[in-house]
Amino acid sequence: MELDGARVLVAGASGVLGAAIAQALQGRGARLVLAGRDASRLDAVGLDAPALVFDALDLERCAAVVDEAADLLGGLDVLVVAFGIAAFGPAEQAGDLVTEQLLTVNTMAPMAMVRAAVPRLEGDGTVAVLSAILADHPTGGMAAYTASKAGLSAWLTALRQEQRRAGVTVFDVRPPHIETGLADRAVEGTAPSMTAGATVDELVALVVDGIRDGRRELRYDLRERAFTGR
Numbered sequence: 001m002e003l004d005g006a007r008v009l010v011a012g013a014s015g016v017l018g019a020a021i022a023q024a025l026q027g028r029g030a031r032l033v034l035a036g037r038d039a040s041r042l043d044a045v046g047l048d049a050p051a052l053v054f055d056a057l058d059l060e061r062c063a064a065v066v067d068e069a070a071d072l073l074g075g076l077d078v079l080v081v082a083f084g085i086a087a088f089g090p091a092e093q094a095g096d097l098v099t100e101q102l103l104t105v106n107t108m109a110p111m112a113m114v115r116a117a118v119p120r121l122e123g124d125g126t127v128a129v130l131s132a133i134l135a136d137h138p139t140g141g142m143a144a145y146t147a148s149k150a151g152l153s154a155w156l157t158a159l160r161q162e163q164r165r166a167g168v169t170v171f172d173v174r175p176p177h178i179e180t181g182l183a184d185r186a187v188e189g190t191a192p193s194m195t196a197g198a199t200v201d202e203l204v205a206l207v208v209d210g211i212r213d214g215r216r217e218l219r220y221d222l223r224e225r226a227f228t229g230r
């Protein structure tokens, strides 16, 4: 994909990874619409791009934001999904409310956005979605967070099969722990001490190059302590 001039919606652009991906894409000449749940935090990203507000708990709004972005841009070439939440603690202690929040924000909302994006990509283009290493390595102490990301990743794999002929590239990004403060903003529980597997800059470069190169997966090999993918 030619990034120069590409029409891109970055959902979750107020987050650390979303903002950095948006900045890098704009640096490569992409035309952006930013989306997030707080207009002032989107403004603080400091990019000259239209901003749309949505809450991932409102699934209808998630789909509407994609349509509004495509209308603003005169079409859509790339959807980046970079929003999400974490929660920690023993599986049996996670209540239904927190579990529902995780599954809605991390699984159903990205699915709603991608479903809305596929027809707007017109058989071409890319959806790049941040799931997590947890999809490959389910982890105790974060069972519901794991389930939300594993569900999202499995859905993306199935979608990729469906889209093989249609032509939309489905890029599942499964990063290791990265120091962004996400764990400190957990909706429940306290994160265990975790070693960062990568930096924000490393991940952003791989995501942006991956979109350009039509990559389908970015995984992290814990033994090699390195990214792999195809």
Ligand SMILES: NC(=O)c1ccc[n+]([C@@H]2O[C@H](COP(=O)([O-])OP(=O)(O)OC[C@H]3O[C@@H](n4cnc5c(N)ncnc54)[C@H](OP(=O)(O)O)[C@@H]3O)[C@@H](O)[C@H]2O)c1
Pocket (backbone or CB within 6 Å): 012, 013, 014, 015, 016, 017, 018, 036, 037, 038, 041, 054, 055, 056, 057, 082, 083, 084, 085, 105, 130, 131, 132, 133, 174, 175, 176, 177, 178, 179, 180, 181, 182, 185
């Ligand atoms: N950092 C890591 O170690 C790591 C590892 C693997 C995967 N990931 C994934 O990467 C993504 C980005 O994480 P990050 O590290 O950049 O964390 P972050 O800085 O906390 O960003 C999270 C983003 O999600 C948004 N968000 C949260 N709840 C929302 C809601 N209900 N509606 C709309 N937006 C909502 C936040 O909006 P506000 O700005 O309004 O809060 C923010 O833009 C997440 O999906 C995360 O699971 C991160």
